[in-house]
Amino acid sequence: MTMRKLFLLLTMFLMAAMLFAAADVSDDALYDQVRLHLTRDRDVGGGAIDVKVTAGAVELNGNVKTEKIRAKAEKIAKKVKGVKSVVNHLKVATNPTN
DSSP states (O other): OHHHHHHHHHHHHHHHHHHHHHHTOOHHHHHHHHHHHHHHOTTTOSTTEEEEEETTEEEEEEEESOHHHHHHHHHHHHHSTTOOEEEEEEEEOOOOOO
């Protein structure tokens, strides 16, 4: 019975440690990671995308060429460890007709 309680206590300790470790990610670190992931993606590129991070919430602004790139940028940002939410304000640039 003692071994079972020890195992339970250890499991709870490890889970708590993982939660605290995830909470320690600063907004600056998240900004850097989101920008890095966007830039590394060959479709997105990240050049025209402005990133703002507040309390783990990422906001994407700017213009992109296609709806596919808009959606992919949001997906990439959501996958960054520590990001709590993503607000996608990216706009698909339209080409004026002559």
